[in-house]
Amino acid sequence: xxxxxxxxxxxxxxxxxxxxxxxxxxxxxxxxxxxxxxxxxxxxxxxxxxxxxxxxxxxxxxxxxxxxxxxxxxxxxxxxxxxxxxxxxxxxxxxxxxxxxxxxxxxxxxxxxxxxxxxxxxxxxxxxxxxxxxxxxxxxxxxxxxxxxxxxxxxxxxxxxxxxxxxxxxxxxxxxxxxxxx
Numbered sequence: 504x505x506x507x508x509x510x511x512x513x514x515x516x517x518x519x520x521x522x523x524x525x526x527x528x529x530x531x532x533x534x535x536x537x538x539x540x541x542x543x544x545x546x547x548x549x550x551x552x553x554x555x556x557x558x559x560x561x562x563x564x565x566x567x568x569x570x571x572x573x574x575x576x577x578x579x580x581x582x583x584x585x586x587x588x589x590x591x592x593x594x595x596x597x598x599x600x601x602x603x604x605x606x607x608x609x610x611x612x613x614x615x616x617x618x619x620x621x622x623x624x625x626x627x628x629x630x631x632x633x634x635x636x637x638x639x640x641x642x643x644x645x646x647x648x649x650x651x652x653x654x655x656x657x658x659x660x661x662x663x664x665x666x667x668x669x670x671x672x673x674x675x676x677x678x679x680x681x682x683x684x685x
Contacts, residue, residue, distance in 0.1 A: 512576035519567045544640045545588055559584040581655040627677040635670040
């Protein structure tokens, strides 16, 4: 397994077609925390995030034979996670449930003394439309390029660039209107 850890994500994904358990295990370890954090930033409660996380990785494991050589694994994985989120949101709407943004939307290690600021950012992100929040968190927190994030959520890069600009501006506006506690 040590040799597998030296492979890129894309090499592991292709190898997972032949050795699904070993190769996918390395991919899981590499991406489990970032993917969990991405899902938790989308507004579901912790129990639901756990379910969505497991479902996203299960779907990725089952779909690994469809992974294309020219794709980036990270983008492919986040596209699956976005689809899981959107399917869950649609199912909740069909059931008549409302999706509430929870208070602890961001799972980040805040800077010392930055707790209040993190809470303000959580609240601001909670006011964004779901696809804007997804794009914002993929680029700003998960480190995807605008083009990769756009591919993950089904936008063109040009539309994603405009949407990210507007979402960032909106978060800034929301933060400016929030009162800072003395």
